[in-house]
Amino acid sequence: MNTSKLPKMLYGGDYNPEQWDKSVWPEDMRMLQLAGMDIATVNVFSWAMIQPSEDSYQFETLDAIMDMLHQNGIYACLATSTGAHPAWMARRHPDVLRTDFEGRKRKFGGRHNSCPNSPSYRLYSTRIASKLAERYKDHPALLLWHVSNEYGGECYCDNCEAAFRIWLQQKYGTLDKLNEQWNTRFWGHTYYDWDEIVLPNVLSEQWSSNRTSFQGISLDYARFNSDSMLDCYKLEYDALKQHTPDIPVTTNLMGTYKPLDYFKWAKHMDIVSWDNYPSADTKTSFTAMTHDLMRGLKGGAPFLLMEQTPSQQNWQAYNTLKRPGVMRLWSYQAVAHGADSVMFFQLRRSVGACEKYHGALIEHVGHEHTRVFRECAALGEELQKLGDKVIGARQSSRVAIMYDWDNRWAVEFSSGPTIALDYVNEVHKYYDALYQQGIQVDLVSFEDDLSSYQVVLAPVMYMVKPGMASRIEAFVKDGGTFVTTYFSGIVNENDIVTLGGYPGELRNLLGIWAEEIDALFPDQTNRIIMKESLGSFGANETFKCSLLCDLIHSEGADILAEYGDDFYAGMPVLTRNQFGAGQAWYIASSPEASFLQGFLGELCKQHHIEALPGKQPNVEVTRRDKDGIGYLFIMNHQAGSTVIDLGSETGINLLTGQAVSRQTELAGYDVMIVEIK
Amino acid sequence: MNTSKLPKMLYGGDYNPEQWDKSVWPEDMRMLQLAGMDIATVNVFSWAMIQPSEDSYQFETLDAIMDMLHQNGIYACLATSTGAHPAWMARRHPDVLRTDFEGRKRKFGGRHNSCPNSPSYRLYSTRIASKLAERYKDHPALLLWHVSNEYGGECYCDNCEAAFRIWLQQKYGTLDKLNEQWNTRFWGHTYYDWDEIVLPNVLSEQWSSNRTSFQGISLDYARFNSDSMLDCYKLEYDALKQHTPDIPVTTNLMGTYKPLDYFKWAKHMDIVSWDNYPSADTKTSFTAMTHDLMRGLKGGAPFLLMEQTPSQQNWQAYNTLKRPGVMRLWSYQAVAHGADSVMFFQLRRSVGACEKYHGALIEHVGHEHTRVFRECAALGEELQKLGDKVIGARQSSRVAIMYDWDNRWAVEFSSGPTIALDYVNEVHKYYDALYQQGIQVDLVSFEDDLSSYQVVLAPVMYMVKPGMASRIEAFVKDGGTFVTTYFSGIVNENDIVTLGGYPGELRNLLGIWAEEIDALFPDQTNRIIMKESLGSFGANETFKCSLLCDLIHSEGADILAEYGDDFYAGMPVLTRNQFGAGQAWYIASSPEASFLQGFLGELCKQHHIEALPGKQPNVEVTRRDKDGIGYLFIMNHQAGSTVIDLGSETGINLLTGQAVSRQTELAGYDVMIVEIK
């Protein structure tokens, strides 16, 4: 979807009128319009309705919904409904049911419940997508296809097992190659026949979701499972495209959701969309990072905020209400990071089943005189005024953080050195250090081009895929600054150790050798002691570090800081290697936040990368640009008001129409979008 | 059983002589008599003995036991033995074995292990009950039938699945109705054939015992499962009644045990009996509440204390000994709340298997020279002296607390707003507030008549069943005071939300609208600030509240207190609505104990409901009445002695024979039963 051609930010959300009597619909339309909405995601869970049996289809209700939307000036984000199969299908074609990690064949129930290698599921899901495309291809309401819903989970059935063997044959060609890359001679697991391979779950190689005897098979299963679901998506995608080549297709992703390699998925999506459900105690920088990750999936292209709750969720432990202003604030946070839509789950609350206590535009009371509705309507009005100003605008970052699903899987499957290593958490530490300083970041894959960045961070780059090392070396040679950490450069793409000394393929670039890796207990720390001053750090200044401590030796790198404690006190903990025109840094442990802020701040300073204006504690700032105009988003993430200092920057606050410059007061949870020409 | 015709309080317990060599029996008889016992529950787990194979029955041992009991002046509470099926039956008829929540077919083992919809179990359990009734119908020892034992658990086998579909057909008539009431259009679960419905467990709709995708099916399964076991009970009941229409029938219940709807069960029991196993750290008011719930099952009729331990349990984590005096104290606590018996599990400790470290009248040492035996014998002597004084006496309460199993299931299946909401715990907060003030309470079902009460409390009345709202309205109109809380009036009997604004059907009565429900994290609180003085509360007095906070608006109700914090500070938290001659109160959050005590104390005061005399901290007081005589039970639940002040009340302490009035000392863990004429 070329979002830059939209007249305004899309505003709307999931809408399930088929769950209601038709008498309610006109009221829905009135209220959607009252709220300034222009898009509705429909047909998400209607498969059982539109295909009541094997060979019959009933589109009357959906027809009526589509027509009604159109008549009321509302676009349809039309879902293919395959996120949950009908009960009759489960009974007639039990192959659609999954087998779980414990090896249990499931029965009908839940959603996101179809085996991705079920012949029946693939047949019927593709067929319904095709039927929908054929029927609605020329419908004026149709703006966007929404394939299935929140793909996820895993299946361990016999069909998956057979498909896994084929997937492996395609990957490895020969069993010899597979035996080598899985190192099956360890524990005598050598396979002599493809059919000897069984899926890795609690009945075979794994004893929990993260614990496995053989990382190779578990890692490949994770890829296979992601690919299997992607295949299901692609089958529907192709079916849709056959009838509507020009209608963009998406499916709603889930941020840092672990089981699916979204970088791989995004290649097959016309536009990325995702569902943002922070908890009341989620850090705002974590949400920001997740938005940036979603934007990074397609190289910085704007994305859609497909779902968020207007107020409350139902599935968290303690479902706190979003405080007044917070829904608006978080909506703009999405836009600030690249969203070209603000959409909700859900427009009308259901009366029964497990999501009835999930917030909605239209609450159970049924009228518009609620806080939640008022806030939604006010936002709708604002977005209307905002027009197409920001649509299609892009962020421009000079710092990138490398992020990778394969790497995460491998890190978290690792047996040793510590169970406390959480990849996303470690990445977030680096992200947060920049966020706190108002420095904009892109999240890029292990395969993305790095040439547009000055500083590239790769926390816990445990896995080095083919070609990566030379690409990073080229980046540094050309003057870039590269930072990586402990437990990096250890394995190849199949979790086979690169022999000859850690950090393996990165050793030459980094100019160090990591001889040992010490794991600290959760209550233990070591110290980073600066050997010389660096930016704002004085010589001998000390910081805490924890989690893992690589015991490294310099092989040419400058030693900037040393450990302060234990038998490796005096060994390097922070090194910098001059490499061509650039520098490659190694941080041998997991430092406290103040270290990362000072250190990364200094790197940015060296590259003249400056904080966005207006940044201060608890205030987030981002910038999007389009056609030579900058849009500065300034978000006050605290209940109290504060005074923003824009420095020399001036512009118009698009949300108030007022000119702003220098000192401007910003209310609690309030937002400014400053247009800068 | 017309317990009022008994010559004295029944005293005895579970007795399993068939586990012992007959040479031990005479010693048993000697010791039971020494302990003053007159009833023994026999044949509880003897099915394998009395029916050693499909077609053979051997009653010789049981005959001998029955005869021996009679010869020694001991009544038999004769169990039907169907609480655990024989091993041969499990092997021959595997349909008696259950399938568990994880979908695993069980093998032979444990107890309470029979599928309630197993044709074999129903056939054989009914047949053995019939055989027993036929054989012992005229036996002089037979006083009472004890069907099976501690019914409980769940089964998810194919027989249950088939039976569930029939149960549903009977309830809903049509699939359309079922689809509507389960809201199956949500997530596209529409059923087109009854056979598409599968049992809700971890393989289908539920992901843990309390978490479900569809509350409707899970709630119906809970009802169905309770009904299935009740059917088993009723089959045995009918078989017994055919031969012994005049012998009362019971089965031992388990207090607040969640899976069985005891209000429904009690309709089919001639007398309620239950097993009381508090832990050393169970609050005495919790035990008191449970006794009151058991008494409430049959509208206040006396019940039997069927089991308690003489000293120690075996299945708790830390099986503390009951301190000297505590067994007696807790025995009288049962009587104080309506029990007409004091019975133990067990009379003689088993030598092997999992209950051998459970306390018994006759310990492993085998003689009577033990602390436990001495305490039992002393109590036996006391009960002998007490005669029939209290038998059949009833409590007279002017305050009722509404309690309901369906409501509990629905509350605890709810996805949102908080996982911290524990129905029994919330009910107990209200109970405890009255208990601490010496005000007697009845626990009544959602269907019981309320006309005899002045004050009715309905904490977390989430579910409003058909007709309830108008019955409560009538109660208030007639001058009653009704109190309910946050998260009330939300759904109908199938967990479908009552649209139009919370608290739904109760909105008119309460004169409020609850717009939103905020969930607090466990470490969060809000404040209740009194707007004006109320009873002992001064204006501006403040109290903590937590868990959930309804954001309510008055629609006519007086606002007595407001929230003190957060964005809803100043919104009502305590309201009172004049309705006819009475008042309907709403407490919008879960207040701390001091608030509830003061508030409920004031309501009682308004109705001239006074504390029972003698009440003081750690001392419990109840009153039973019979034939114009009052029996005041005064129980000192602390190790140290205290002085009881009876005020103007005087009478005879039946346990000492001494007259008491005004100031009377009561030793640690001691009890008085003051007869007041």
Next chain:
Amino acid sequence: MNTSKLPKMLYGGDYNPEQWDKSVWPEDMRMLQLAGMDIATVNVFSWAMIQPSEDSYQFETLDAIMDMLHQNGIYACLATSTGAHPAWMARRHPDVLRTDFEGRKRKFGGRHNSCPNSPSYRLYSTRIASKLAERYKDHPALLLWHVSNEYGGECYCDNCEAAFRIWLQQKYGTLDKLNEQWNTRFWGHTYYDWDEIVLPNVLSEQWSSNRTSFQGISLDYARFNSDSMLDCYKLEYDALKQHTPDIPVTTNLMGTYKPLDYFKWAKHMDIVSWDNYPSADTKTSFTAMTHDLMRGLKGGAPFLLMEQTPSQQNWQAYNTLKRPGVMRLWSYQAVAHGADSVMFFQLRRSVGACEKYHGALIEHVGHEHTRVFRECAALGEELQKLGDKVIGARQSSRVAIMYDWDNRWAVEFSSGPTIALDYVNEVHKYYDALYQQGIQVDLVSFEDDLSSYQVVLAPVMYMVKPGMASRIEAFVKDGGTFVTTYFSGIVNENDIVTLGGYPGELRNLLGIWAEEIDALFPDQTNRIIMKESLGSFGANETFKCSLLCDLIHSEGADILAEYGDDFYAGMPVLTRNQFGAGQAWYIASSPEASFLQGFLGELCKQHHIEALPGKQPNVEVTRRDKDGIGYLFIMNHQAGSTVIDLGSETGINLLTGQAVSRQTELAGYDVMIVEIK
């Protein structure tokens, strides 16, 4: 193996060259020699390699390995490779796969994965052992057979079920006897046919690994499972012995591993060997106790340290590096307690799968310039110098602690009185009290001869097996001092209570009766108050005790101390009964460490059992003797140096060659072996 004939301490470890390209092998040999190694455990997980299909065997690689070892002066500890079956076998003969505790049939994966009652596994494992023995019987490298690997786990398949019934028939003869000893009349579990008996797991009698309805069946299953694996071991043992009657056979044990009764196993092992994997926070006295237990398995004979890590483990939560010196220190600790070898897992780190982050002599870097290698090589050199000095030397202890697997199983299956009772932990409290005072201890089975000891401790001797009571009585009569504790003497070997008063068969010996057993909550304690002075304890001195408190009465025993608190304050807690020429002590609760140290110290003093010279806090001392020469091991388990006072003892420190006497400084983590003539 007559280890006393070895020229020196064996030094080496697990070596898996078949996982590597042959080009690496010469480098391995160079480095092993550089490290002074002389033994390599090979073929541990090579079954799939040497038997690639049902009827084919390929020994070429193993031949080459054996030849290479020999050519490089390295012995082979030749494993039979049956610790993990090949994938093809799992596919062809699924009976080799286990069924787990949850009743789930497993698929191929992991290791230690074969059903011990699988006909296929028994056939093929015996056959491969036989083939190996036939092929290598005359190979000059062959020093020792290593059967399978770390036997363990459990199986619940139908083959096991059938075998269990036969095992039971052999044990009990008749169902009547079984029914009696399992007390199946409890809960009506009487069996009328052997085929009615099913394995006790989560589908039948158990609800978790430690919780069972019937202790009898669960205890017998534990024995049966241990015996089943022992049968597998014995089948291989016999196959090996047929070809190589003079080559010693071992299998590597795992210390206090619960499921296998190692005392029973050791009877069938020529030499005990075990794998020692303490965590960074394991107490050194716990490791010491475990070594002593392993030495005790064959009545004090030296054993082999088969595995330890050179530095890091991979499977712990936080895999701390062994600090410099600690690997050497812990190696000598093994030797100090009776090991005649120092062996590692592993000699070269694997490149893939779950143990690649487990330490190794040859790390991933591949060269010898690592801290770990240097420490290993230094130790190798030291052991070379040490020669055969200590080989075959034995410890001489006058104190024994009784330890028993059956007892542990029974204690931990017990339902009541507390879940907090951990048998090994309680035994360790007694061990540690002696360890802290430098008093050497043997761990002996419940069947071992006690006549060589002066003091015998039996903590939590819950189970008294046939003949035990009279053997202990004879020991005491002859002047011995016996100490047992709360929860002792309760049951027979089938967990049937000995009636007539606790401690049952020990009651006469101890002169007490335990009337009740109180369980304390984890935060509760009672007090031990000395009635009179005893050794270093003054009268009225008090100590804490916790966990369980037996309420005992003296029946002739002297009361040395009484409880200080609760209703049993003043009852005995420490008693001593004169019995013949000796004394039998009872400690009725679990005391704090200072009590046990003072009390056991006093008992030793009474028997003139003195501390080994050099003992001080954090310094461990043991002594081995051979041919009239004593070897005093003095180990400094702390980072800092300390001064050792040897008193009047003098000798040569074999590790430095220097004479030592009186005050000698010992560096942090350093060791002395003082040769005393």
